[in-house]
Amino acid sequence: MSSRLHTHLxxxxxxxxxINASGTLDLLETADALGLDGDYRVPxxxxxxxxxxxxxxxxxxxxxxxxxxxxxxxxxxLPNEGVKAFVADTLxxxxxxxxxxxxxxxxxSRDEYVSVVERVSRALADELGSDKGTWAPRVGIELNxxxxxxxxxxxxxxxxxxxxxxxxxxxxxVWPTPLLLAVKLTPNVTDIASMALAAEEAGASAVSLVNxxxxxxxxxxxxxxxxxxxxxxxxxxxxxxxxxxxxFEVAAVVDIPIIGMGGIACTQDVVEFMACGASVxxxxxxxxxxxxLPARLAEELEEVxxxxxxTLSELIGKIH
Amino acid sequence: MRLVGRVxxxxxxxxxxxxxxxxPGWKGAQSGQFAMIQAAESRCFLARPFSVSDDETxxxxxxxxxxxxxxxxLVDEVGRGSGELAALRxxxxxxxxxxxxxxxxxxxxxxxxxxxxxxxxAAGVGRGGAGRLVIVAGGAGIAPLPLLLREIESxxxxxxxxxxxxxxxxxxxxxxxxxxDGLERLRRCRIPSEVGITTEDGxxxxxxxxxxxxxxxxxxxxxxxxxxxxxxxxxxxxVCRRHGVRRAWFSLETLMACGVGSCHGxxxxxxxxxxxxxxxxxxxxxxxxxxxxxxxxx
Ligand SMILES: Cc1cc2nc3c(=O)[nH]c(=O)nc-3n(C[C@H](O)[C@H](O)[C@H](O)COP(=O)(O)OP(=O)(O)OC[C@H]3O[C@@H](n4cnc5c(N)ncnc54)[C@H](O)[C@@H]3O)c2cc1C
Ligand SMILES: Cc1cc2nc3c(=O)[nH]c(=O)nc-3n(C[C@H](O)[C@H](O)[C@H](O)COP(=O)(O)O)c2cc1C
Ligand code: FES
Numbered sequence: 001m002s003s004r005l006h007t008h009l010x011x012x013x014x015x016x017x018x019i020n021a022s023g024t025l026d027l028l029e030t031a032d033a034l035g036l037d038g039d040y041r042v043p044x045x046x047x048x049x050x051x052x053x054x055x056x057x058x059x060x061x062x063x064x065x066x067x068x069x070x071x072x073x074x075x076x077x078l079p080n081e082g083v084k085a086f087v088a089d090t091l092x093x094x095x096x097x098x099x100x101x102x103x104x105x106x107x108x109s110r111d112e113y114v115s116v117v118e119r120v121s122r123a124l125a126d127e128l129g130s131d132k133g134t135w136a137p138r139v140g141i142e143l144n145x146x147x148x149x150x151x152x153x154x155x156x157x158x159x160x161x162x163x164x165x166x167x168x169x170x171x172x173x174v175w176p177t178p179l180l181l182a183v184k185l186t187p188n189v190t191d192i193a194s195m196a197l198a199a200e201e202a203g204a205s206a207v208s209l210v211n212x213x214x215x216x217x218x219x220x221x222x223x224x225x226x227x228x229x230x231x232x233x234x235x236x237x238x239x240x241x242x243x244x245x246x247x248f249e250v251a252a253v254v255d256i257p258i259i260g261m262g263g264i265a266c267t268q269d270v271v272e273f274m275a276c277g278a279s280v281x282x283x284x285x286x287x288x289x290x291x292x293l294p295a296r297l298a299e300e301l302e303e304v305x306x307x308x309x310x311t312l313s314e315l316i317g318k319i320h
Numbered sequence: 321m322r323l324v325g326r327v328x329x330x331x332x333x334x335x336x337x338x339x340x341x342x343x344p345g346w347k348g349a350q351s352g353q354f355a356m357i358q359a360a361e362s363r364c365f366l367a368r369p370f371s372v373s374d375d376e377t378x379x380x381x382x383x384x385x386x387x388x389x390x391x392x393x394l395v396d397e398v399g400r401g402s403g404e405l406a407a408l409r410x411x412x413x414x415x416x417x418x419x420x421x422x423x424x425x426x427x428x429x430x431x432x433x434x435x436x437x438x439x440x441x442a443a444g445v446g447r448g449g450a451g452r453l454v455i456v457a458g459g460a461g462i463a464p465l466p467l468l469l470r471e472i473e474s475x476x477x478x479x480x481x482x483x484x485x486x487x488x489x490x491x492x493x494x495x496x497x498x499x500x501d502g503l504e505r506l507r508r509c510r511i512p513s514e515v516g517i518t519t520e521d522g523x524x525x526x527x528x529x530x531x532x533x534x535x536x537x538x539x540x541x542x543x544x545x546x547x548x549x550x551x552x553x554x555x556x557x558x559v560c561r562r563h564g565v566r567r568a569w570f571s572l573e574t575l576m577a578c579g580v581g582s583c584h585g586x587x588x589x590x591x592x593x594x595x596x597x598x599x600x601x602x603x604x605x606x607x608x609x610x611x612x613x614x615x616x617x618x
Contacts, residue, residue: 029581029600033420034321035347050584058595065577065585067366067401072577076584079595236365288578289358289367289415290322 001295002302007312009257009280010180010205011136012100014045016298017312018270021261021284022104022144022184023050023076028093030291043295046100048282049090051144052120053105054112056082060149061228066217071236071263072285073215075229077149078106083116087123095127100137102182106144106154110167117141118174132179140180143171146211148188148233158186158211161198168202177203182259184208187239187246196250196258208259208282209250210243235285237263244276251277251317265293267300275318321345324360325414328390334494336460337395337406338373343416346389348377350425351468352547352571352604355418356579357393359404368401369576369599370394371547372419373498374466391416394498396460420579420599424468427604429545429569431475451541451567452480456530456556458548459487462495464571468545469502473509480512482537486530486552490523531555535562544568544607557611568607574598 005016027047031040059079066073081090094101103120107113120141121132128135145158145167157163168183175181183199185192187210196207212233219226243262251258260278264270265286273281283294290296305312329340349355349372358367370393377389397406408414424430430453453472457465462485472481483503487493496517506513516533517525526533530548534556538544542565546556553570560568577583579599587595590605591612602610 023584024582026580026582029597030578033580033600034417059584059587062587063575064587065575065583067364071365074577074583074585079584079587285365285577288583289356289365290417291578291580291582292321 001298004305005298005302005312007279009046009259010140011178012046012140012180013137014100014280016045016301017274017280018044018294018298018301019046019102019259019280019282020044020048020287020294021282022048022142024284025287025291026050027097028090041295042097042099043292044099045280045294045298046102046140047094047097048102048104048142049094050080051078051104051106051147052080052083052086052116053078054083054107054116056080056085063226063228066226066232068217068234069238071234071238073217073227073232073234074212075149075227075232077229078147083119087119091120091123092127095138100139102140102142102180104142104144104184106147108150108154110157110170113143113167114170114174117171121174132176136178136180140182141171141175142182142184142208143167144184144211146184146186148186148212148214148231149229155186155188158195159189161194164195165198165202168199168204172203177205180205182206182208184211186211187242187262188214192246193249193253196254200254200256204256206257206259207250207254208261209246210239210262213239213242235263237265237286239263240269244272247273247276247278248319251320264297267297267304270297270301271304271315274312274315277317277320279316323416325391325416327408327410327412327414330409333394333497334491335397336492336495337397337408338392338498339395339405339408340390340392341414341416343389343391346377346391346416347419348389349375349391349419349467350423351464351471352423352427353419353421354579354603355391355393355416355420356576357405358401358415359408360413360415362404364401364404366401366577367415367417367579368405369579370405371464371571372467373463374470392466394460394463394495417579421603422601424545424569424604425471427569427606429543429604429606430471451539451543452482453477454482454484454534454538454542454544456534456544456546456548457483457485458530458552459492460495461548461552461571462498464547466498466502469499469506472511473502473505476509477511480514481506482514482516484516484518484530484533486518486548487520487524489519489521493517493519493524529555531559535559538563538565540564542567547571549573554611557607560607561613566608569604570607570610571604572598572602572610
């Protein structure tokens with residue numbers, strides 16, 4: 001893609017400022033499902049796989065998804081293979097992708113987050129060599145402190161600024177600068193800017209916002225909760241104005257880059273998130289309809305920049 | 321990559337909408353595979369999974385023909401997404417992601433290709449055994465049958481085909497007309513075939529459930545292929561177990577947000593106790609794989 005779109009996310013060079021949101025694109029499964037062979041063009045500038053936890057997780061009971069006006073509510077519950085299988089089977093395949101990788105991690109206590117990051121680091125040392133400086137352009141970590149669909153840890157950390165700071169610091173000790181450390185925030189708080197500040201001050205190199213808004217679906221027949229996990233997380237165009245407000249408020253107080261997401265479905269959405277202060281945007285649930293949406297939005301973004309005679313850096317934060 | 325199709329034909333067969341869509345770039349499907357489809361002008365956020373009903377790209381005498389692929393779908397209108405699709409008219413556009421999932425052949429239910437039949441002892445049908453191929457469909461579960469009949473025809477399955485279809489009433493049973501061409505072609509290839517119909521209200525064919533007919537006639541060496549609602553699938557598996565039928569394959573239905581393995585929304589608990597993504601390991605799964613063998617038989 002054209003050099004007009006070239007950008008950086010901390011130490012990472014990105015060919016364009018559009019990536020995917022964790023849990024909404026399984027690149028390996030999707031490529032296999034669509035019958036693409038090894039050398040397909042990756043549709044994201046950096047790839048964020050689904051959240052990895054210490055132990056394997058089955059996830060929540062079904063039903064897990066429901067469509068609502070302009071979006072969907074999910075109660076997936078972080079099913080994943082656990083870090084042991086992730087580093088053994090999946091990580092080596094992801095390191096073969098042509099784009100940088102941002103490993104999304106969650107835990108049910110601070111120690112668990114740290115252990116998962118340590119396991120990933122050890123595996124990276126085997127794959128890439130022990131000089132962590134050389135990893136920086138290729139691999140980052142995103143801390144998911146914002147999943148609304150699990151009982152403990154995660155969102156309970158993300159709703160407490162002091163906990164965010166302690167966790168970020170603890171992970172920084174094992175995942176040192178200049179490596180990318182993004183903290184993914186929940187919008188289910190009164191003041192998201194203070195959460196972002198806490199992460200920045202504790203050493204985060206980026207903040208991702210937002211995760212889903214906690215919601216509920218009523219079974220239209222029984223009038224009981226419809227989703228197996230009772231509550232779920234709302235995403236899609238329905239949350240875009242809420243997410244834009246979050247990016248706007250956070251951009252006013254932090255200097256680190258923001259990965260903006262929440263309802264992005266078209267190029268105008270990308271433009272608005274960047275104008276509110278996002279340096280990079282992530283496509284979430286809208287990618288379910290078209291897995292190649294992120295790359296397509298990037299191409300269209302370039303046209304918009306031309307039409308408006310703007311550079312990428314002029315667009316970012318234009319609202320402020 | 322998501323494709324854009326043009327509706328070439330739109331008609332109702334009973335209460336179901338039958339759409340023929342021209343999809344440039346379509347790779348050709350196996351029976352039992354599905355596509356995520358959505359009207360181009362849609363008020364829905366997500367696409368919906370629909371079985372490929374018929375696919376003319378599939379015809380094996382023309383390998384590599386990708387142009388003007390004509391793919392059909394049968395849509396039961398149950399909510400907003402299916403309602404939008406049922407309302408489509410000729411020349412309307414549809415977004416299509418597919419073909420997706422494991423069809424009957426990939427799941428091992430029918431031999432991969434006619435000329436390889438003899439050399440493919442692993443496949444359930446078409447290896448010269450005595451058993452019939454029994455196809456059981458419920459309601460809109462009849463959708464994948466036209467393509468399945470093409471595969472049976474191209475594999476020259478001599479052992480005979482029994483189609484059992486169950487509907488609510490004679491209105492739904494009108495959908496049987498989508499099988500006319502396929503059954504006629506079987507006749508011309510001298511593949512013995514029979515059709516049994518049930519309706520719940522007795523307004524057409526036998527009064528009762530499709531499992532009642534199946535129960536009367538099933539033989540242990542039959543191979544059973546099933547498409548329909550989950551409750552019917554489970555009931556059919558019970559009948560299969562009772563008759564000692566081991567070779568049974570089911571096209572499973574769950575809610576799907578992505579269809580390609582990304583969302584983990586489509587999981588179902590399978591016989592080995594794990595939750596599995598139906599869009600990837602299915603939608604067609606063997607009975608033992610999906611429901612297990614230790615089921616109580618009465
Ligand atoms: C592999 C596969 C192949 C399929 N093939 C076909 C086919 O060939 N033809 C066909 O007609 N169908 C087929 N289906 C089924 C089809 O996908 C669904 O009928 C369709 O997705 C329904 O979408 P909708 O928007 O019309 O309904 P929706 O309104 O989305 O309803 C879908 C389901 O969600 C439930 N639901 C959602 N929200 C609530 C709530 N608040 N309270 C209670 N229940 C709720 C509904 O009860 C219903 O079961 C297939 C499904 C799969 C998985
Ligand atoms: C089905 C689904 C699964 C998700 N899984 C994860 C996850 O595993 N980890 C995570 O950090 N966020 C997860 N998310 C949240 C998204 O990454 C994103 O923050 C959110 O959906 C908002 O973006 P959107 O409106 O574009 O979807 C998930 C979202 C959806 C819809
Ligand atoms: S439908 Fe999304 S994983 Fe199967």
